Amino acid sequence: MVQDTKFYQYFYQWMRLYKLDAVRPVTYQKYQMSYKQLVTLAPELKMSELTRLNYQQLLNDYAETHERQTTMDFHRHLKGALLDALEEGLIDRDPTRKAIIKGTKHRQHKTKFLHQYELQALLNELTLDEGVNWDYFILLIAKTGLRFAEALGVTPDDFDFAHQILTVNKTWDYKSATGGFAPTKNNSSVRKVPLDWQTVIQFSQLTKHLPDDQPIFVQGKVYNDTVNHYLERLCQRAQVPVISVHGLRHTHASLLLYAGVSIASVARRLGHSNMTTTQQTYIHIIQELENQDNDKVMKHLASLI
Known part of the structure; x- marks a missing residue:
């Protein structure tokens, strides 16, 4: 059953079906990076187990080593897949609703421009x-x-x-x-x-x-x-x-x-x-x-x- 499918497996299938050859290669590479992070952070999380709490924990775990904007991109990728799963009736609620986006402190980057x-x-x-x-x-x-x-x-x-x-x-x-x-x-x-x-x-x-x-x-x-x-x-x-x-x-x-x-x-x-x-x-x-x-x-x- 789809509900017993692990989240990362569903995301991989969704990514291949909806994003491969539909977005630019450099954009698709970002989805692949999100997939790899998902495998690392939630290797056992099943679609049937997705709740707002464990989804938020997933985002928090990701945010421990990434800046807020990068965490936002990760969230957007996952949310896109989960909203499609919700529309298809594969999950019965939106676990991404009211998600809070955190992130590490913005690093001091190199000088951006010259005078x-x-x-x-x-x-x-x-x-x-x-x-x-x-x-x-x-x-x-x-x-x-x-x-x-x-x-x-x-x-x-x-x-x-x-x-x-x-x-x-x-x-x-x-x-x-x-x-x-x-x-x-x-x-x-x-x-x-x-x-x-x-x-x-x-x-x-x-x-x-x-x-x-x-x-x-x-x-x-x-x-x-x-x-x-x-x-x-x-x-x-x-x-x-x-x-x-x-x-x-x-x-x-x-x-x-x-x-x-x-x-x-x-x-x-x-x-x-x-x-x-x-x-x-x-x-x-x-x-x-x-x-x-x-x-x-x-x-x-x-x-x-």
Whole structure:
């Protein structure tokens, strides 16, 4: 009987049936990780034994070694399976109802972005006269805010130098063994990114003799860590805080916000699905800018007689 099936067994069947080939491979890998955690934490828990109490205990056990956001993702995966089981009559109540999401204390992460003078110091360390290299890759992300996989997927054809535009409509699947082009993260990620004239000149020279439809920066297997380690050495040489490649994307967005560019425009440039994502990611900068705006409002009002 299904009720005697262990929870992890049902989750595995559900995951294979509903998620395999229906979500992106990188997303499916997250479901697989949830499955492995479920096997470890609740190897004997049966579907018939699921209650709010033991489900909450399962979440609490997971949260002992994971941050709150990660625990939330784990909960979402399990809840999706259990709600389907409830709808099919395989369980008679929702054990996930009113679940409390806990987690370990948020760890202090590396610096997320550089200030303008720090970014300039970093860019000054780039070598841009030796053909295609990671220096050009770093420059591209710093100037456009592209995601790592988006930048890997860029081909010479994606540049419209006459109109100073870069089209983002694909990524490179660097996490798979074979690689290859892949879709963007979401529909909003398909976009046209305006380029400054310096970037146009630099990349028009770089791509002049490259195959039009081949990724500029992919030559064999690419690892995120390889580029991050290279960027780390550049940061140390420039004597600026060490950031990741993704930190270059944060740097790009942060500098635009400080320059007075609207949240809507930054969201479109980054390919965010909505402005809420942008607001949540850069809330500290937005609050700082709001405080500056309040000072300006007060000074203006005080000047009125």
